[in-house]
Amino acid sequence: MSLFWRIFALNAVVLGSATALLLWAPVTVSVPVLLTEAVILVAGLVVMLVANAALLRIGLTPLDRLTRLMTTVDLLRPGQRLPESGLGETAELIRTFNAMLERLEHERATSSARALSAQEAERRRIAQELHDEVGQSMTAILLALERAAGEADEPLRSELRQAQEITRGSLDEVRRLVRRLRPGALEDLGLVSALTSLTSEFATHVGLRVVRRFDTGLPALDQQTELVLYRVAQEALTNAARHAEADEVEVSLRHTGGALVLAVSDDGRGTGAAREEAGIRGMRERALLIGAALDVTSQPQAGTTVRLTVPLLRKQR
Numbered sequence: 001m002s003l004f005w006r007i008f009a010l011n012a013v014v015l016g017s018a019t020a021l022l023l024w025a026p027v028t029v030s031v032p033v034l035l036t037e038a039v040i041l042v043a044g045l046v047v048m049l050v051a052n053a054a055l056l057r058i059g060l061t062p063l064d065r066l067t068r069l070m071t072t073v074d075l076l077r078p079g080q081r082l083p084e085s086g087l088g089e090t091a092e093l094i095r096t097f098n099a100m101l102e103r104l105e106h107e108r109a110t111s112s113a114r115a116l117s118a119q120e121a122e123r124r125r126i127a128q129e130l131h132d133e134v135g136q137s138m139t140a141i142l143l144a145l146e147r148a149a150g151e152a153d154e155p156l157r158s159e160l161r162q163a164q165e166i167t168r169g170s171l172d173e174v175r176r177l178v179r180r181l182r183p184g185a186l187e188d189l190g191l192v193s194a195l196t197s198l199t200s201e202f203a204t205h206v207g208l209r210v211v212r213r214f215d216t217g218l219p220a221l222d223q224q225t226e227l228v229l230y231r232v233a234q235e236a237l238t239n240a241a242r243h244a245e246a247d248e249v250e251v252s253l254r255h256t257g258g259a260l261v262l263a264v265s266d267d268g269r270g271t272g273a274a275r276e277e278a279g280i281r282g283m284r285e286r287a288l289l290i291g292a293a294l295d296v297t298s299q300p301q302a303g304t305t306v307r308l309t310v311p312l313l314r315k316q317r
Helices: 003-024 035-072 088-151 156-181 184-189 191-206 223-244 278-289
Strands: 209-214 248-256 259-266 293-299 303-311
Touching: 003 035, 035 088, 088 156, 088 278, 156 191, 184 191, 184 223, 191 209, 191 223, 191 248, 223 248, 223 259, 223 278, 223 303, 278 293, 278 303
Parallel strands: 209 248
Antiparallel strands: 248 259, 259 303, 293 303
């Protein structure tokens, strides 16, 4: 039965019941209308309106659920579906909406994969140019300054030594940027070594105490999964340094059951409810690439925890 005929039938039941009462009930309407008759008519009208509202509410409840889901659905949290309850057009509408969500989630995952792949390629290109062009040029400048300082007299020698130190510091910063853009340790030494290097560098440059808790004998992972785990840890550490006002950060990597769990926790101020900023949404997009679940919890004065759970069923090499 279509939605039109369902609403028509509900109203017909109410109006038919009212008509039957007028035909067979021992009630008459005088002219002028008596007070008791007016009270009976008003009471009957109220009963009809209440009955009509109740029946319409029952009939349109699936549409209310659909409306609420449409206003809150987030493609970065897949799996949100409505039970296909109701009859006729309502059930068909819910089935169509669920199918649309599934299609949009698939398209979002596909487009995110392409975008993140292009982003990683651009990171590698920039890192290569920084290493080959800027890094080599600054190395040549550093050598030239060192040679010039060895041949110069004071006070020019002191100035050249100072310029040499500034150049050396800039070269170290370029190398640090290259490592952030293209984690060579991840490609050469594996995930645990790359995370160890990342946390050590983070502790050195940011000044926070970093505690590492990595399980031994972790299963081998494919390259994409390792990159997602590394980038999520990198973004979580960056957020902790920028927003948390923390003194200590703990990074753990554990093998529990059929999943690998990466957790980054800080003892900062927290936010009560983690804000879905670009960094967190970027982590969610990366998690979708490997079928992982990202959970971000934040409590005032209790810190923030970013937890990435990777199912290992299809992730082992």
